Amino acid sequence: METGEDSSCVLNPETLSGKDGRTDEDSTEETSSKAVAAQDPEFYSHAAAYWENIPATVNGMLGGFAHINAPDISASDLFIRSIFKMKNPPGHGRAVDCGAGIGRITKHLLQKHFGKVDLVEQCQNFIDRAKDNFKGSKKIGKFLCLGLQNFSPEPNTYDVIWCQWVLGHLTDEDLEDFFRRMGYGLKRNGIIVVKENVTSSGTVELDEVDSSVTRPENLLLDIIERAELRVLKNIRQPNLPKGLYEVKIMCLKPKKA
Numbered sequence: 116m117e118t119g120e121d122s123s124c125v126l127n128p129e130t131l132s133g134k135d136g137r138t139d140e141d142s143t144e145e146t147s148s149k150a151v152a153a154q155d156p157e158f159y160s161h162a163a164a165y166w167e168n169i170p171a172t173v174n175g176m177l178g179g180f181a182h183i184n185a186p187d188i189s190a191s192d193l194f195i196r197s198i199f200k201m202k203n204p205p206g207h208g209r210a211v212d213c214g215a216g217i218g219r220i221t222k223h224l225l226q227k228h229f230g231k232v233d234l235v236e237q238c239q240n241f242i243d244r245a246k247d248n249f250k251g252s253k254k255i256g257k258f259l260c261l262g263l264q265n266f267s268p269e270p271n272t273y274d275v276i277w278c279q280w281v282l283g284h285l286t287d288e289d290l291e292d293f294f295r296r297m298g299y300g301l302k303r304n305g306i307i308v309v310k311e312n313v314t315s316s317g318t319v320e321l322d323e324v325d326s327s328v329t330r331p332e333n334l335l336l337d338i339i340e341r342a343e344l345r346v347l348k349n350i351r352q353p354n355l356p357k358g359l360y361e362v363k364i365m366c367l368k369p370k371k372a
């Protein structure tokens with residue numbers, strides 16, 4: 116197993132001190148990530164610069180916590196299986212892995228459940244690694260090297276849009292717009308999965324190192340509501356080591372669907 120090249124990222128521990136010695140007391144609290152981004156016009160470019168220097172490994176994707184890959188994937192697998200058992204389930208045709216990194220989730224989860232998987236990722240190094248990792252695989256569709264704030268799928272494209280450990284890199288305003296566009300990109304019965312850290316402090320916590328925010332669950336739900344999506348399922352990721360942020364897994368659908 117790869118070991119800790121870096122422990123500061125979207126996946127930062129909530130109460131444990133990371134390698135760089137930060138604790139949640141060091142993080143700046145804000146009521147809105149829009150406010151955060153407004154203070155820092157380079158919110159996106161700082162994040163891009165941060166990820167440029169992170170190793171293209173599972174450990175790099177998980178902020179030095181490679182050992183949570185197994186419980187993460189296993190909970191996601193149970194979650195997606197439960198979604199397929201719902202009334203009017205999504206199809207198994209095409210999924211997209213948003214903020215895919217090197218394709219960790221595509222490799223261990225999405226390609227097992229879908230005929231084709233597209234990957235959207237802003238860091239070219241990670242896309243290159245993913246292309247290598249999936250060379251020859253018929254399950255992989257497009258590799259799109261772009262920020263989610265600029266990702267706009269054609270209508271009626273995806274059965275499942277998977278967003279994990281990346282949405283803290285979008286401002287509130289961009290996240291709302293992103294959710295709306297994803298709603299349009301869904302096929303009939305399609306769903307969006309959000310798997311993200313949430314704070315227990317009830318406030319937004321800014322990570323200045325990777326230029327991301329961690330939102331309280333209420334704010335995330337508020338943005339989802341504003342984007343005209345409804346929550347069909349919302350569970351807590353089990354079996355994570357103590358001290359990490361709580362992780363919620365949500366299944367969303369457009370209100371009009």
Ligand SMILES: C[S@@+](CC[C@H](N)C(=O)[O-])C[C@H]1O[C@@H](n2cnc3c(N)ncnc32)[C@H](O)[C@@H]1O
Pocket residue numbers: 124125126159162163166176177178213214215216217218219220235236237238241261262263264279280281284285
């Ligand atoms: C913590 S890693 C998670 C990667 C992957 N979702 C996983 O769980 O293995 C965050 C990823 O989000 C990507 N990212 C950061 N900001 C982004 C943005 N605005 N648009 C798309 N991807 C972004 C990073 O380059 C990195 O690959």
